[in-house]
Amino acid sequence: MRGLSRGDVNKDGSTPIYSQVEALILDMIETGKLSTGERAPSEREVATSLGISRMTARAAISKLVSDGYLHTVAGKGTFVSDPKLRQDLLELTSFTEDMLRRGLRPGARLLGLEVADQVPLKVRRTMGVSGDSELISVRRLRTADGRPMCLETSYLPRAKVPWLLEEDLQSGSLYRILESRSIELAKAEEHLEATLATEEESELLTVPAGSPALLIERITYTDRDEPIEYVKSLYRGDRYRFSAMLFKKRKKGGGS
Amino acid sequence: MRGLSRGDVNKDGSTPIYSQVEALILDMIETGKLSTGERAPSEREVATSLGISRMTARAAISKLVSDGYLHTVAGKGTFVSDPKLRQDLLELTSFTEDMLRRGLRPGARLLGLEVADQVPLKVRRTMGVSGDSELISVRRLRTADGRPMCLETSYLPRAKVPWLLEEDLQSGSLYRILESRSIELAKAEEHLEATLATEEESELLTVPAGSPALLIERITYTDRDEPIEYVKSLYRGDRYRFSAMLFKKRKKGGGS
């Protein structure tokens, strides 16, 4: 299989070999050297042509399978999946990343940044704090291409982000700020429901009162499973669409 | 670590060892033998106590990690994740399963089952058919505990499910019917948006006209990446909430 040769992987570098292989195959897919439905090089081909172990090649391919780029058929081979099935659905992103991905220019108008002293019980419980003044709240009107997209209220634990009150939340992405402080976000639980914008909300979002809106509640966790952020976002129903990829779980007991 | 001994795995059976190990550890978590935040047995412990290779033990643990039951910390160990983070979010389920999981009794009222001859272009394209009469449409009012929950319109390729017109879609789950015919569903792409119920829709859903509703579009694929179903569902905004778990992807090349 042309395109894969021993020189393509660096065994001494700090980057794991399987990650390099993953990037190599991904590149072949994205540049069209491998097209949809086509058979990808087999595990053994990848292993021998790159001079690595089959298990290492397999690790790379497995990752691409779980990310939706490839799918395997036992006895036949590994095939390139339909691009529709490998869209970056269900990836945890910031509003900023989300908008950029949609081809829109993200923006923010800061409505409030303060130590919160009247936090709903539900939020306090979720964030694992008991008293008042333990959370910082950020309220922002998020814009896309300059026009209102959603109304966002975040709560973060003061103990973990005491420096937040000094940050510039007008322009920057909150998630990028957190990462620059070595707070690694790992996953988030989201709940979505359809609702109507109240009078105040519709005014800020510049839509008629009673317009449909998508209410998204998100609890973000760090790589140590600690809740780091509770966000309630109200998106304009006419401008926003949420996408996700759902997977079927295997049955227990070897049935399937 | 008590609870894991050589007799617990069957090396001759048809069930892979790592699946058995996965089930064993999962059981320890669900029965409380391992509680939230506690350290799970290490890869080497599992391997030696069960008399298997470390790589096999690791395969089982990796699966549980990717399913959200455990999380690893390099150099420290593997820990049991918060139950909130391992809820079955983002799993592909039928309406029937979904309702049962929410503790509601699912039901259906068949509104239409026919060969569809006026299918929107978008649906035809998605399903990969060109002409008319190649899709079967199913329109049902779905109920939960006897009260209307959503209005569901499905399109399936006639060529793949010619027997569908004879099926009982009043009581049974469509997905269970497909599975009984050896059609394995693997994943689905979903798009959600907030909207308002039209007059006809609100009447069927027994809500006031102009009520908020969650519009869900789903395209379901088989394990061979073939689209098998296109569904448009309109859920009552006051009764339904969609949940998902989002994960952060790793950065490439150590740039971060």
Next chain:
DNA sequence: AAGTGGTCTAGACCACATT
């Protein structure tokens, strides 16, 4: 120093597909 997860090797046998 000892234990942990992260990575990697060089083999092996199996069931299944294709030729």
Next chain:
DNA sequence: ATGTGGTCTAGACCACTTA
């Protein structure tokens, strides 16, 4: 008969954390 993915082994070295 050959090639494929699926599974499994019995080692190995590394960076990291904890004691």
